[in-house]
Amino acid sequence: MLLEREAAINTFNNALAESKRAGKVLLLGAEAGMGKTTLLEHMREISKDAYTVYWSGCDPLFTPRPFAPIHDFARQFAPELFPVLNSNDKTAKTASQIILAFFNRLEKFDKPTLLIIEDVHWADNATLDMLQYIVRRISVVPCLLCLSYRVDEVTIEHPFSTVINLVPSAHARRVELTPLSLESVKSLAKGKHSDPEKLHEISSGNPFFISEILATDQQLNKDVPSSVRDAVGARLNSLNNDEKSLLTTLCFIPYSIPLVLIKHLFPQDNQNSLASCLSRKFLNTDIDDEFRFNHELSRLAILSTVPIHIQKQTHANILLAIEALKLTDNLAWLVHHAELALDHVKVLEYAPEAAMQAAKLGAHKEAASYYSKAIKYIEYADSELAAKLYESWAYEAGLTIQTDTSVIDARRTAITLYRALGRKEKVAENLRNLSRLYWYQGQSERAEQLANQAISEFEKLPASSELAMAYSMRSQLDMLNDRTQNAIFWGQKALAIEKQFANPLVRAHALTNVGSALVMHGDASGEALLQESLEVSIENGIHEEAARVYTNYSDYCVRFKLLDKAEEMTTQGIQFDIAHELDAWTYYLVGLQAQLRLEQGRLVNAETIAKGVKSLKNQTVLMQLPSLIVLAKTQLRMGVDECVDNLQEALKNANAINEYQYLVPIHFAFIERAWLFDSPNSVAEHIDLISKIANEVLNTWQIGELITWHKRLGLKIISEEQQQTLYLRAAKPYQLEFDGEFVSAAEHWYSLSMPYHAALAYMQIDESDKFMQKAIDLLEPISAHAALKKLRKLANHRGLHESLSKAKRGPYSKTRQHPAQLTSKEQYVLRLLVTGASNQEIATTMSRSQRTIENHVSSILNKLSVNNRIEVMLRVQNEPWLAD
Incomplete structure (x- = not known):
């Protein structure tokens, strides 16, 4: 009997019905003992005729088995996944490939499905990564994915909270x-207990507590137990x-217990005891x-009654039983029992093996956890094993946590041990990795010192891929610090x-x-190298390197005003990053867009x-900064x-990050603000800072911007000699404006599809209402209100204001305002499309023909530069402002 669960059952039934059209996620949360499993069993029973039901769960192991639920599901409906999951098999795949293979299997469900x-x-991190991938794409999977969890354990810091936050609101149902x-x-206690009020008080209304108390079959005149x-x-x-012996042994096993293991632990006749424990609802x-x-x-509760010394011996007995039965495929079991048996020999044997298996599956957090268990017994390891641990x-921790001092100390300890062992190649390899750790911490000088030391050590050894990677690391450090020739030298x-x-x-x-x-230095020959790197990365599944190419290539195209190519690269890059769950790269690239x-x-x-990127949670300052700079400059021009x-x-x-790629644009923004609001005296420090780095750091476009603002503001900070030197290196439209060829400069800007810059060039022409009007015609459609205000002030000063068109009022076209330039009808279709609605359903909702809707959908796909509905949903989930 399910009491007071009608609303939960209704929500569940509605979610099941909705999932026939577009997949849904049902988040079932409650404190321990509230009846989550009971509700799920009820729903399985009432839905089994209309839906296929698959069930799995997560175990409370200290370090769970990677992808534990997928192992269960493979047994139930996808045995072809077993080779993919087996890290010892030649067909074993990386975590991303395992997740993709499982998701592809889910897509093939041929009838409505309930997946629990x-x-x-308690989920392992690999499973949580899988869930992050699936929930973001749930709308295209024909199932209801039900995830149960304890709300009192899932705090804001709990990794599962990230999964919850990623579930698209349109496809999430909560119970x-x-x-x-x-x-x-009172209803439950009727005839079983004399004091239901006290029972309610003691149990706090928790169904499990109540059932345990009532199940004691106490006489009515006895006191109610004080706790569960x-x-x-x-x-x-x-x-x-x-029966007691059976339960007080099995309580040490927090995972599903094979019957063969029970029989081994209890070789005498155990059928009656097992049957009794089942009938009494213990098992x-x-x-x-x-x-x-x-x-x-x-x-x-049973485990808490067992003395500690017996717990240790029982874990040792269970471990011996698992080994005797050769149930050693699940290394998580072995490590769990070895650790609690305080068996250092077995921990040092099984934990590194489990770590390597987890790492092969891409479960790096679990791998780090297993290695840390072995390190607890480091005093029992020989020097070779200790260094390896x-x-x-x-390495594993560096992939999954911030590179704090513990990770650095571990690398340094490994270096010391390898030096004592005479393992020069391992010393060099760890020096290179240590260099990268310091670079992540922002200690670039120390990083470069270690990179050079790694190279020195490698060069004493025969040439190898490791030496090549050390050279490439050195190249990357130079490239990031604008040392172009050094970067090229080491890269080659x-x-x-x-x-x-x-x-x-x-x-x-x-x-x-x-x-x-090369490209950041203005040498277009570097484009071919970036393209080749992209092809190599994609072909070999090196996803993060591919993301780095898309980001750097897009950045270059934007900086050098190759806007058509920038459009292509940012769009392709965002799609790639979203498809491969590279969130940090995604939002940085969206900032470049x-x-x-x-x-x-x-x-x-x-x-x-x-604004959309700035509002996203869990971003670092670095991830947000490109968008923040753009937001500041955009609002400056709009007069916000x-x-x-x-x-x-x-x-x-x-200033905190202290890289010129961010400092230069924001200092230019302050200079532009001074010009827009007629306060030239406020920018001396900004122009002075940029002038000091002009020769070494600025590209041709930035040099042109520097001398142009200097001239527009009528400043004397840069000498005429320096101005002339910089002029010779400036981009063409800036040279034209510097020479007073304002019309040619404006036309050049317009040919680059940069109307704001064209308008500013026209504004420099004195005594001509024709060109001032042209500037207005360029600025009004793009909402550049601050520049318009400046223009009208100039026109008034020049006596031209009477001949110019009056300022327009009211908002501009919504088509112009949408980031992908969707029409209002296309925006409405998009909002329906991401709910999983078919073309026919959208047509019915909008009272339009299906052919009309097909045309709208085709236009949406084209404007979003995607290939299908799935990619549309992924873009909207990552860029929610597209459907606002």
């Missing part, structure tokens, strides 16, 4: 079970010795003859060695460094995108008051 994963608060009321407790532990203990005392079983406790609270833990050395020792990662990494160094919109004069679009706060915040963050 219980206790996700939270609450305690039973006094009336329901007492209630479970009272039930346990009602069993015979064989339950499944069709595979695997057993587990009916409720985790029961297992923990420190090195391996540092890496490529030369890579020809002898083929390694796709080394080749792609070095090509990206050299190509980026906002900068592209700013250059194109699409100010409303730029503001929408930049909050631009001042955003300018100050962007300057503060750029």
Whole structure:
């Protein structure tokens, strides 16, 4: 009997019905004992005729098995996944390939499906990564994915909270079970307990607590047990010795227990004891003859009654039984029992093996956890093993946590041990990795020192891929610090060695460094190298390197005003990053797309995108900064008051990161503001700073901007000699304006699809209402209100204001305002499309023909530069402002 669960059942039924059209996620949360499993069993029973039901769960192991639920699902409906999951198999795949293979299997469900994963608060990180991938794409999977979890365990810091936040709101349904009321407790206690009010008080309305207390079958005149532990203990005392022994052994096993293991632990006749524990609802079983406790609270309550010294010996006995039965495929079990048995020999044997298996599957957090377990017994390891453990833990931890001092210390310890062992190649390899750790911490000088030391050590050894990677690391550091020739030198050395020792990662990494160094220096020959790196990366599945190419290539195209190519690269890059779950790269690139919109004069679009990125949670300052700078500059040109706060915040963050690629644009923004608001005396420090780095750092476009603002503001900060020197290196439209060829400059800007810059050139022409009107015609459609205000002030000063068109009022076309330039009808179709609605359903909703809707959908696909509905949904989920 399910009391007070009608609303939960209705929500569940509605979600099941909705999932026939577009997949849904049902988040079932409650405190322990509230009846999550009972509700799920009820829903399985009432839906099994109309839906296919698959069920899995997560175990409370200290370090769970990577992809544990997929192992269960493979057994139930996808045996072809077993080779993919087996890290010892030649067909074993990386985590991303496993997730993709599983998702592809889900897409092939041929009837409505209910997919249940219980206790996700215990999920391994690989499973959580899988869920992040699936929930973002749930709308295209024909199923209801139900995830149950304990709300009191899933705090904001819990990794599952990230999964919850990623579920698209349109496809999320939530159920939270609450305690039973006094009336329901009275109903349950009727005829079984004399004091339901006290029962309600003690249990706080928790159904499990109530059932345990009532199950003690106490006389009405006895006191109610003071806690659930007492209630479970009272039930346990009602069993015979064989039944007690069975349960007090099995409570040490927090995973599904194979029948063969129970028989080994209890070789005498155990059928009666097992049957009794099942009938009394201590245990339950499944069709595979695997057993587990009916409720985790029961297992923990029994476990808490066992003395510590017996716990240690029992774990040792279970470990020996698993080994004897050769149930060693699941290394998580072995490590769990070895650790709790305090068996250092077995921990040092099994934990590194489990770590390597997890790493092969891409479960790097689990790998780091396993290595840390082995390191607890480092005093029992020989020097070779100890060095390997420190090195391996540092690598895995460095992929999954911030590179704090513990990771650096582990690398340094490994270096010391390898030096003592005379392992020069390992010393050099760890020095290179240590260099990267310091670079991540922002200690560039120390990073370069270590990179040079790694190269020195490698050069004492025969040439290898490791030496090539050390050279490429050196190249990357130089490229990031605008040392172009050094970056090219080291990158080419890496490529030369890579020809002898083929390694796709080394080749792609070095090509990206050299190509980026060339193009950022204005040498277009680097484009071919970036394109080659992209091809190598995609062909070999080196996803992060491909993302780096898309980002650097897009950045270059925007900086050098190759706006058509920038449009192509940002769009392709965003699609690639979204498809491969590279969120950090995605939003950085979206920030560059906002900068592209700013250059194109699409100010409303730029503001929408930049605001969207700025509002996203869990971003670093670095990830947000490109968008913040664009937002500040866009609002400056639009005359939005909050631009001042955003300018100050962007300057503060750029100073903190202290890289010229961020400092230069924000200082230029302050200079532009001084011109727009006629305060030239406020910009001396900004122009002075940029002038000091002009020769070494600025590209031709930035040099042109420097001398142009200097002239527009009538400043004397730069000498005429320096101005002339910089003029010779400036981009063509800036040279034209500097020479007074304002019309030619404006036409040049317009040919580059940069109307704002064209308008500013026209504004420099004195005594001509014709060109002032042209500037107005360019500025009004893009909402550049600050520049318009400046223009009309200039016109009034020149006596031209009477002949100019009057200022327009009201908003501009919504088509112009949408980031992808969708029409209002296309925006409405898009909002329906992302709910999973078919063309026919959209046509019915909008009272239009299906052919009309097909045309709208085709136009949406084209404007979003995507191939199908799935990609549309992914873009909207990552860029929600597209459907606003």
